Amino acid sequence: ETGVTQTPRHLVMGMTNKKSLKCEQHLGHNAMYWYKQSAKKPLELMFVYNFKEQTENNSVPSRFSPECPNSSHLFLHLHTLQPEDSALYLCASRGGTDTQYFGPGTRLTVL
Amino acid sequence: DAKTTQPTSMDCAEGRAANLPCNHSTISGNEYVYWYRQIHSQGPQYIIHGLKNNETNEMASLIITEDRKSSTLILPHATLRDTAVYYCIVRGWNSGNTPLVFGKGTRLSVIA
Numbered sequence: 001e002t003g004v005t006q007t008p009r010h011l012v013m014g015m016t017n018k019k020s021l022k023c024e025q026h027l028g029h030n031a032m033y034w035y036k037q038s039a040k041k042p043l044e045l046m047f048v049y050n051f052k053e054q055t056e057n058n059s060v061p062s063r064f065s066p067e068c069p070n071s072s073h074l075f076l077h078l079h080t081l082q083p084e085d086s087a088l089y090l091c092a093s094r095g096g097t098d099t100q101y102f103g104p105g106t107r108l109t110v111l
Numbered sequence: 112d113a114k115t116t117q118p119t120s121m122d123c124a125e126g127r128a129a130n131l132p133c134n135h136s137t138i139s140g141n142e143y144v145y146w147y148r149q150i151h152s153q154g155p156q157y158i159i160h161g162l163k164n165n166e167t168n169e170m171a172s173l174i175i176t177e178d179r180k181s182s183t184l185i186l187p188h189a190t191l192r193d194t195a196v197y198y199c200i201v202r203g204w205n206s207g208n209t210p211l212v213f214g215k216g217t218r219l220s221v222i223a
Contacts, residue, residue, distance in 0.1 A: 002156065035210070043155075045210030058210075090154050097143060097204050100211060102154035 003027040006091050006103035013081065014111050021076040021106050023091030029101075031094035032074045034066060037105070038087040049074060081110045115199045120218040123193075129186040131217050133199030136180040142203050144175060146184045147213070148195040155198070155213070158184065189221045 048056035
């Protein structure tokens with residue numbers, strides 16, 4: 001509906017698993033973001049990509065690894081996560097005048 | 112980014128106009144007013160933005176006072192699906208690498 005899709009919508013993983021989150025935007029934007037939203041906490045910016053180049057990494061632990069193969073796709077690779085990493089992970093792309101269009105999010109639960 | 116103040120919650124009858132106020136008295140000349148909403152357990156959704164003129168799109172209207180210190184988001188015919196938390200954000204147009212900062216917003220409940 002927003003032009004930004006995320007898969008999977010729900011993910012349950014153990015602490016030793018490796019998984020990836022995928023984001024795709026069909027809006028022709030050149031900037032994409034990963035955010036984390038935990039219960040009762042403000043939205044946290046994790047990574048920013050402009051024209052496929054990472055321009056921001058807000059002290060995110062190395063167990064989160066982003067990848068941006070082209071300006072339409074963004075991945076978040078996950079490995080050896082902790083239970084406190086359970087949250088809603090949101091992808092967004094940025095249009096003109098800084099409007100951001102969010103995907104539906106991936107609800108991640110780490111056991 | 113300038114700070115905004117919004118009421119904590121509002122109710123609106125289905126089919127009526129919902130008017131959501133926002134105060135942003137410290138807004139600076141190059142900052143826009145943006146409105147987003149978040150329906151429970153979904154990603155935030157961009158609604159509308161403006162600089163100084165009133166704006167309208169298919170979702171809503173945005174009325175900005177002449178001194179730009181406050182604004183009102185208007186949903187002309189609220190439906191049950193408009194129940195969400197609405198966030199007013201003031202932000203420079205080139206703030207791209209800084210996170211969107213969502214305050215507490217206004218929880219709008221549309222009632223049948």
